[in-house]
Amino acid sequence: MSSNFVLKNVTLAAGDTKDIQVSDGLIVAVGADLAADEMIDCTGLVALPGFVDLHTHLREPGFEQSETVLTGTQSAALGGFTAVHAMANTMPVADTAGVVEQVASLGIEAGYAEVFPIGAVTIGLEGKQLAELGAMANSKAQVKVFSDDGKCVHDPVIMRRALEYVKAFDGVIAQHAQEPRLTEGAQMHEGAVSAELGLTGWPSVAEESIIARDVLLAEHVDSRIHICHLSTAGSVEIIRWAKARGIKVTAEVTPHHLLLTDELVRSYDSVYKVNPPLRTEEDVEALREALIDGTIDIIATDHAPHPIESKDCEWNAAAFGMLGLETAASIAQDVLIESGKSSWTRLAEVLSSAPARIGGDDNQGQMIQTGSVANIVLIDPKATRKVVADSASKSKNSPYVGLELPGRVVHTIFKGYFTVRDAQLAQRGRH
């Protein structure tokens, strides 16, 4: 495959039709009637900067039966992503320079997307003692995002210190907001449906109280903070208030919290078991509006693969989490484009430029313009597809199987290399 090609007749986010010329991993021209050895007809396809996922569980090292860096980034490429941030809850936990460097090098070896390891905030995700954040930041992996995701940094003193400490290297803490005492044994959203189903509730206030505390802490120490997977209308209100006050907070929402509700739990099908839990229709509406109006900055997948045996069981015994990489763009399109309420420019922000900015990813999320790194995704917005269980992920716990979703990723270009072409994964990664 040539490293010098022209994407012919693409539709840019703003709506104009152009050609994009790529050479040696860079966009070298955007204009009309461009020519190269290889011409690729992209009529009708929307060209956006390659997507960046700030919240992916790649599971390696330790849980390779669920996912590996290779299969996870292959899944990412099929979803239009050119970068993923790998969460720290591996085994061993990514709480040392050694582990984050290993994950980063596995990403380079795979070659399907840029892999940015996220470092744990505390040793072993135990919430007791800060991990060596500086060592991870200064390692070859150059970690900028730190999170105990899966667990909340619930001790207010540890949280305060972490927020302050990462300022030394322009890092950011990504908080999994879950008050642990309020969610002991929690199985699903606490509300009218949990009352009927007899499942222990995960109350909205357990998320909102931590977010409220942490935005105030961030204000007090003048630090940046990022809130993972907002799931409630109340959380949206707190973030809106904090932003109006000038607090440096950013927030993400997952595709599943933009589409699915706790009514699905009536089946007791544990594919719908996720943390934070699926909430109500009112919450979904509030999250969608907040993504459109900018209160929520980004979509992040929280792609959480689990092997069949972790889901093929009774609800209480099942693991929390669902797949998300290969369906995220379609759900973003549903919320922003099909609703008629927003634009492709906003979609590019929430899936690419904003997560790249929050994560400090220099070569990601760049505009489609001359001089940018050639990380590009091309989407057929008119296509619809029925989601099937088979995917590049090693796991099958997608909650969308059988649903018809809008749009399709046709090509994913990672630093000038087609990781996905005509919706087919490349045989090998970029090297």
Next chain:
Amino acid sequence: MKNLLSAADLNRESAIEILDIAEEMAGVNDRDIKKLPTLRGKTVVNLFFEDSTRTRISFELAEKRLSADVINFTAKGSSVSKGESLKDTAQTLEAMGADAVVIRHPSSGAAQILAHSGWIQGSIINAGDGTHEHPTQALLDAYTIRKRFHGSDSVGKGLDGVKVAIVGDILHSRVARSNLLLLNRLGAEVHFVAPPTLLPSNPSNLNAEVHFSLDEILSEIDLDVVMMLRIQSERMNASYFPSEREYSRIWGFNAHRLSKLKDSAIVMHPGPMNRGLEIDAVTADSKQSTVLEQVTNGVSVRMAVLYALLSGERNADVI
């Protein structure tokens, strides 16, 4: 009907039909030879992942009186700690040719998972799933109420206009959930009475009137039935209420509160009772208490359910 997973599986007609069959089964239970050949050659497995001697022996007796081959499979602890999953257990029973599985499981929804997973072909009867439902308990309670109010004239009747107060740990009670659904279908009016900590935070989908004060409801509503729920020991040290003494004082049923009920009203308890906590001895042993009748009726009702689900002569659509 193939399975009984929830009281919601029954409509008014099918519920009354089961109660009517139970009347006939009660007749069998009064005979010298308490046995019918109905389920001869059928294998019924009592699959208990949670201790419950009472429910298990009630089912076992019902199965034996219908001449089924009975297997008791006790798998204590969750599938995770045990190392054998619900799926493997179910498939093992399927391989042995179980015609029906009566399942008690600590996880809400376990019976539904078993019925809809494709792991097993036989009928599934929910004998209590976590804090979700216990439909045969609701049926035996409905049977007991109907019998007390309509006596030998019970057949074909619902529970229209009967006023029932269910008192205690509503939040964690599978008995309360199943009773609510079934009592509503049979035309009864249901009141929940509990400390706010032991009620669901959002009861809007539950068709019951919620009260915090037992004394208030006793003075304001002409109750026909008071159903006391057991307080599980694990609630006692988890700040749901300050002390057993305080709980007993405010929400326990005692001789004084019994005197506020009309003579025809009954006091029920699914057992086992914590005497002196949610119910005092005077009430438990009074003529208005139906505790032992509930046990007796449990066998008849479970025979009726097994008969309705398993006996080949019946049209599957009728029940």
